[in-house]
Amino acid sequence: xxxxxxxxxxxxxxxxxxxxxxxxxxxxxxxxxxxxxxxxxxxxxxxxxxxxxxxxxxxxxxxxxxxxxxxxxxxxxxxxxxxxxxxxxxxxxxxxxxxxxxxxxxxxxxxxxxxxxxxxxxxxxxxxxxxxxxxxxxxxxxxxxxxxxxxxxxxxxxxxxxxxxxxxxxxxxxxxxxxxxxxxxxxxxxxxxxxxxxxxxxxxxxxxxxxxxx
Amino acid sequence: xxxxxxxxxxxxxxxxxxxxxxxxxxxxxxxxxxxxxxxxxxxxxxxxxxxxxxxxxxxxxxxxxxxxxxxxxxxxxxxxxxxxxxxxxxxxxxxxxxxxxxxxxxxxxxxxxxxxxxxxxxxxxxxxxxxxxxxxxxxxxxxxxxxxxxxxxxxxxxxxxxxxxxxxxxxxxxxxxxxxxxxxxxxxxxxxxxxxxxxxxxxxxxxxxxxxxxxxxxxxxxxxxxxxxxxxxxxxxxxxxxxxxxxxxxxxxxxxxxxxxxxxxxxxxxxxxxxxxxxxxxxxxxxxxxxxxxxxxxxxxxxxxxxxxxxxxxxxxxxxxxxxxxxxxxxxxxxxxxxxxxxxxxxxxxxxxxxxxxxxxxxxxxxxxxxxxxxxxxxxxx
Numbered sequence: 323x324x325x326x327x328x329x330x331x332x333x334x335x336x337x338x339x340x341x342x343x344x345x346x347x348x349x350x351x352x353x354x355x356x357x358x359x360x361x362x363x364x365x366x367x368x369x370x371x372x373x374x375x376x377x378x379x380x381x382x383x384x385x386x387x388x389x390x391x392x393x394x395x396x397x398x399x400x401x402x403x404x405x406x407x408x409x410x411x412x413x414x415x416x417x418x419x420x421x422x423x424x425x426x427x428x429x430x431x432x433x434x435x436x437x438x439x440x441x442x443x444x445x446x447x448x449x450x451x452x453x454x455x456x457x458x459x460x461x462x463x464x465x466x467x468x469x470x471x472x473x474x475x476x477x478x479x480x481x482x483x484x485x486x487x488x489x490x491x492x493x494x495x496x497x498x499x500x501x502x503x504x505x506x507x508x509x510x511x512x513x514x515x516x517x518x519x520x521x522x523x524x525x526x527x528x529x530x531x532x533x534x535x536x
Numbered sequence: 537x538x539x540x541x542x543x544x545x546x547x548x549x550x551x552x553x554x555x556x557x558x559x560x561x562x563x564x565x566x567x568x569x570x571x572x573x574x575x576x577x578x579x580x581x582x583x584x585x586x587x588x589x590x591x592x593x594x595x596x597x598x599x600x601x602x603x604x605x606x607x608x609x610x611x612x613x614x615x616x617x618x619x620x621x622x623x624x625x626x627x628x629x630x631x632x633x634x635x636x637x638x639x640x641x642x643x644x645x646x647x648x649x650x651x652x653x654x655x656x657x658x659x660x661x662x663x664x665x666x667x668x669x670x671x672x673x674x675x676x677x678x679x680x681x682x683x684x685x686x687x688x689x690x691x692x693x694x695x696x697x698x699x700x701x702x703x704x705x706x707x708x709x710x711x712x713x714x715x716x717x718x719x720x721x722x723x724x725x726x727x728x729x730x731x732x733x734x735x736x737x738x739x740x741x742x743x744x745x746x747x748x749x750x751x752x753x754x755x756x757x758x759x760x761x762x763x764x765x766x767x768x769x770x771x772x773x774x775x776x777x778x779x780x781x782x783x784x785x786x787x788x789x790x791x792x793x794x795x796x797x798x799x800x801x802x803x804x805x806x807x808x809x810x811x812x813x814x815x816x817x818x819x820x821x822x823x824x825x826x827x828x829x830x831x832x833x834x835x836x837x838x839x840x841x842x843x844x845x846x847x848x849x850x851x852x853x854x855x856x857x858x859x860x861x862x863x864x865x866x867x868x869x870x871x872x873x874x875x876x877x878x879x880x881x882x883x884x885x886x887x888x889x890x891x892x893x894x895x896x897x898x899x900x901x902x903x904x905x906x907x908x909x910x911x912x913x914x915x916x917x918x
Contacts, residue, residue: 373836393840393841393914393917394840394842397835397838397839397840398838398840399838400836400837400838401838406836408836412832412833412836413833414829414830414833425834425837426837426838429837429838429839470837474838
């Protein structure tokens with residue numbers, strides 16, 4: 323289930339990857355996109371997740387050209403291969419934490435309530451499950467988004483600035499949980515991060531073309 | 537889980553409109569199907585009528601001008617391309633009918649009989665009557681006239697056709713210096729002719745007995761023709777200064793007006809249903825619009841349009857069912873009310889057809905909602 327990317331550019335961000343030889347991302351390995359803000363890190367993550375489709379260049383997943391995938395096929399990938407934590411969390415604000423988690427888990431019934439509670443306790447949010455998301459802080463919402471990303475089978479975990487609102491202790495806990503789960507699944511992680519590079523020294527860096535202005 | 541809320545006012549308007557539309561449509565289809573099945577069952581697309589010469593100042597003084605000679609009858613009937621015809625023979629003697637009623641004494645009145653060949657009658661004469669009893673067919677209008685007019689004005693009880701048929705009255709016949717006494721009995725009620733009819737043979741014998749020397753030409757001809765010949769017949773008769781009895785042409789006019797009215801009502805019900813359907817779709821669209829963030833979040837999570845469609849289709853499916861089922865119940869209530877005042881032999885079959893068609897139209901409306909919903913959701917995910 324390797325990912326190959328080459329010569330990726332978009333009309334509104336410019337060139338993201340300027341590489342005639344494909345960048346190959348292998349399963350079981352962890353990658354970090356470390357360019358400065360505004361250089362297209364989120365765009366690349368969204369592109370891999372299939373939300374950005376108006377790009378030039380080649381993106382293949384498991385040797386399949388993704389441009390030809392249908393909406394149904396992308397939905398299938400998003401429930402079994404690709405899991406994501408969005409930079410802006412993208413939670414349903416008027417629902418409770420548990421409702422958000424259950425809505426995701428309903429797609430595959432990947433985890434049970436005990437597991438949800440266990441992950442929540444690992445992330446220090448076990449007391450928030452019945453609270454409305456809109457009542458929570460950014461840091462709490464970020465941990466809910468992390469928890470939600472674990473409620474499905476995956477081969478690739480896409481994390482877009484996943485620790486931006488977390489303190490060092492919670493960041494460490496979240497990172498440990500995510501890497502453990504990825505290892506258990508034999509999955510790879512792609513993370514965009516501008517803050518925590520000290521803790522991610524074992525991640526393979528991906529350098530975006532920094533000449534564009536995002 | 538997000539709940540898709542449709543404003544109550546929209547829901548009420550949609551439901552009321554849907555009820556009216558589907559009820560009217562079901563009743564219209566039922567009436568159409570009923571009329572069609574009656575027609576189909578009869579296998580008879582023909583019309584019976586009576587023609588006579590138009591009255592003029594001269595005919596008032598010279599009565600022969602109103603009658604048809606044998607040659608005239610032949611010419612006219614040939615020209616009209618008829619299925620059948622027959623001249624009205626009339627009684628040429630005096631007839632007095634009388635009846636003894638409890639508390640009212642004896643009521644007597646002068647009567648006038650006519651006869652026609654049996655094949656032109658809509659009611660058969662009974663054959664098992666006593667020898668001195670004359671069966672009489674009377675126009676249905678007479679009974680209505682009595683029940684709806686005379687009986688009310690005189691404070692008399694209304695009578696049903698069944699009661700009238702049991703009544704035996706006296707007939708006193710005078711002519712040729714003779715007085716014959718018979719009993720009279722109503723054999724049935726005709727909707728074709730506005731006259732008192734007795735068997736042709738009986739009238740012939742009585743005329744011979746009571747006025748052997750009096751010979752008269754007929755003033756009326758009964759005609760039986762195919763309905764598609766109607767306009768041609770009207771033109772020919774008009775040219776020949778011959779009138780067609782108002783009664784039947786009035787019914788024909790009523791029939792046409794009724795059909796036009798029914799078509800108009802059906803079209804109106806279609807319009808109401810269309811508007812109601814559009815309102816359901818508009819409600820669905822506004823729900824989609826309102827929940828666009830929810831839809832996007834679900835899509836990003838991995839839900840595909842079909843899974844989301846199920847959630848959005850649920851309220852509009854419930855709405856469609858809430859409209860169609862009560863509308864069928866309303867139309868059944870109307871049907872039962874209708875059957876109380878109308879004698880219709882086709883009771884269940886047309887209603888079953890109407891029900892199936894209404895459910896079919898409701899299903900089409902629902903399928904259209906699915907298509908529209910699919911389009912709206914796909915549009916957001918492209």
